[in-house]
Amino acid sequence: MNATEKMLRVLAIEDSEDDFELIRNELAEGGFTIQHERVETAETLKSAIQQQIWDMVICDHNLPSLDSISALKIVHGIAKDVPFIIVSGLIPDEVAIEAMRHGARDFIRKDNLTKLVAVVERELKESVLRTDLKMMREDFHRVSHFDSLTGLPNREYLFKHLRALMRDKDDSGGGDNQAGDNQAFAVFLIDLNRFRQVTKSLGMWAGNKVLVETAERLCAALCKEDFIARLGADRFVAVVPGLEHEAGASEIAATIHQCMDDAFQINGQELFVKTSVGVSFYPGDGQEWDDLLKNAESALYSAKAAGGSSYKAYKPEMDNQGKQRLIMESALYHALAQKELALQYQPQFDLFSGRIIGAEALIRWHHPEFGLILPAEFIPLLEETGLIVPVGEWVLRTACAQNKQWQDAGLPPIRVAVNLSVIQFRQPGLADMIRRILEETGLSPEYLELEITENIALHTEEIAIGILDELRAIGIQIAIDDFGTGYSSLSYLKRFPIDKLKIDQSFVRDHKAGVNDDGIVMAIISMGHSLKLKVIAEGVETQDQVDFLRQNGCDEVQGFFYGKPMKDRDIAFLMTHATAANEPCCDV
Ligand code: C2E
Ligand code: MG
Ligand code: MG
Numbered sequence: 001m002n003a004t005e006k007m008l009r010v011l012a013i014e015d016s017e018d019d020f021e022l023i024r025n026e027l028a029e030g031g032f033t034i035q036h037e038r039v040e041t042a043e044t045l046k047s048a049i050q051q052q053i054w055d056m057v058i059c060d061h062n063l064p065s066l067d068s069i070s071a072l073k074i075v076h077g078i079a080k081d082v083p084f085i086i087v088s089g090l091i092p093d094e095v096a097i098e099a100m101r102h103g104a105r106d107f108i109r110k111d112n113l114t115k116l117v118a119v120v121e122r123e124l125k126e127s128v129l130r131t132d133l134k135m136m137r138e139d140f141h142r143v144s145h146f147d148s149l150t151g152l153p154n155r156e157y158l159f160k161h162l163r164a165l166m167r168d169k170d171d172s173g174g175g176d177n178q179a180g181d182n183q184a185f186a187v188f189l190i191d192l193n194r195f196r197q198v199t200k201s202l203g204m205w206a207g208n209k210v211l212v213e214t215a216e217r218l219c220a221a222l223c224k225e226d227f228i229a230r231l232g233a234d235r236f237v238a239v240v241p242g243l244e245h246e247a248g249a250s251e252i253a254a255t256i257h258q259c260m261d262d263a264f265q266i267n268g269q270e271l272f273v274k275t276s277v278g279v280s281f282y283p284g285d286g287q288e289w290d291d292l293l294k295n296a297e298s299a300l301y302s303a304k305a306a307g308g309s310s311y312k313a314y315k316p317e318m319d320n321q322g323k324q325r326l327i328m329e330s331a332l333y334h335a336l337a338q339k340e341l342a343l344q345y346q347p348q349f350d351l352f353s354g355r356i357i358g359a360e361a362l363i364r365w366h367h368p369e370f371g372l373i374l375p376a377e378f379i380p381l382l383e384e385t386g387l388i389v390p391v392g393e394w395v396l397r398t399a400c401a402q403n404k405q406w407q408d409a410g411l412p413p414i415r416v417a418v419n420l421s422v423i424q425f426r427q428p429g430l431a432d433m434i435r436r437i438l439e440e441t442g443l444s445p446e447y448l449e450l451e452i453t454e455n456i457a458l459h460t461e462e463i464a465i466g467i468l469d470e471l472r473a474i475g476i477q478i479a480i481d482d483f484g485t486g487y488s489s490l491s492y493l494k495r496f497p498i499d500k501l502k503i504d505q506s507f508v509r510d511h512k513a514g515v516n517d518d519g520i521v522m523a524i525i526s527m528g529h530s531l532k533l534k535v536i537a538e539g540v541e542t543q544d545q546v547d548f549l550r551q552n553g554c555d556e557v558q559g560f561f562y563g564k565p566m567k568d569r570d571i572a573f574l575m576t577h578a579t580a581a582n583e584p585c586c587d588v
Helices: 017-029 042-051 068-078 093-101 113-145 155-172 195-202 204-221 249-259 289-306 318-335 375-385 388-408 430-441 454-458 461-474 490-495 505-513 518-530 543-551 568-577
Strands: 007-013 033-039 056-059 084-088 106-109 185-192 227-232 235-241 264-266 269-271 275-282 311-313 341-350 356-367 371-373 415-419 448-453 477-483 500-503 534-538 556-558
Touching (some): 007 068, 056 113, 068 084, 113 155, 185 289, 204 249, 235 249, 356 375, 388 415, 388 448, 430 461, 505 543
Parallel strands (some): 007 056, 275 311, 477 500, 534 556
């Protein structure tokens, strides 16, 4: 050990300069270089301990205005961990014991200073150990209580907090189980809608940025008294004290929704993220913390089902819906392997020649217990779980293989249209995957059409255009599905390399209902044509609608009037028999 390493900062509480000189000499002989300050009164002691970090406090027992125990209390009141050694003349045993009780580390008689150096060296070592231990404890507390990404309390800390709130309530009730207003609280479960799409399409880094900023926005929007935690993934929890019923909760839910209104700036592009919120109340919705979270989750599922920025308070009848969803989710994982998924095909006709020109592949799930399940019920689940990627690939392969089979059977060639989820659209290697499928099945690319929704425009325009270019380069067709319901602006449309617009069925249906959306349909047709795009109307159910569409120059039609989604062999039958598009089709 060299001299610099043995530098010792000593605060001496000593009224005799001579006595301190003895102490200093002893330490110097022990190899220490001393930096010191000598104080005699409570005031000077306080200021010395506040202004500097000391390695050791060496204190005389009896000073004219201060005794060692009072000095010890002052020192440890400000710097709890600094070793405190009493160096003094005779001390009565009871005083020594009392000083020990207050945290003094050792006593050394002034007339026997020989053990001073050994005591100081021991204290320095222990001090390092104590500091390490303290840091380890702090680290452990941070890691075990806080989420490393957002800095918010984590799930364990949340559970602890909920248990503590319930214990407080039980304690304060003195055995009385009636919670007063101030002991009631609400648990808000907050979930980011379609967050998986954000990470899938923009990457992990973007997802993390959204989570961190969401945490900041929630903390800024809610009150200081509210406890905000990250439960995991894209789920957050706000525990709001003093709320027992729905009154007041909807206001807080609105605050949560509002704080997500502004776009997130990710890599210079704007991203809008909405939240769904479910809430349960203590004590009404559960006496145990896990019941409260479970019930808030049921309410959350119900809010998610409502779509958009929704909020729902828990109701007992929601239990089944939540369970149902969980059952569906786990069943979906096996659906593909167990061959429970199938495709139906809905014919598409040229409105003027009357010929069948295509068929849209629509997925069906035949669950062994629940029977037929339509895509509206499970496509969102497939998207949330990421299963849409393998399932979507299966749909593409099956539809292409089927179309090739029709052609090989000598039927007139038609185009098969396949719906593509936004998640699939942003999967790296999409074009390669499609090319591979076309090769494997032997289908020529002009007989495949992809139906994508306007939501692809939600992401960077350049990226979307790049992907569309790649797809078009394969030689396949691209249609914009459900056109008119999404986010497309005319400027997007002009720049998107696409082939067809598919007018959403709500506009077509409204013609029948007499609600005047005719203007929209006419505008879409003429806009499509001026952009040199084909226009197809979906959801065509009546002769009246057919006449209107024909008068306005719509190119193609699809709907129950011509044929419902059907099995592949029924399409084959139609291809050989259906001729006139102005006649309702046989209901196969
Ligand atoms: P979509 O692509 O707009 O498909 C048209 C939907 O309208 C189909 O519902 C079809 O059965 C229904 N439809 C067709 N003609 C009529 C009509 O005249 N009247 C009425 N009321 N409805 C009509 P479906 O099969 O339940 O599919 C619903 C949605 O699920 C599809 O809407 C599509 O967005 C999605 N979907 C279906 N299959 C797939 C798939 O394989 N992958 C993906 N990503 N989405 C799919
Ligand atoms: Mg479609
Ligand atoms: Mg559609």
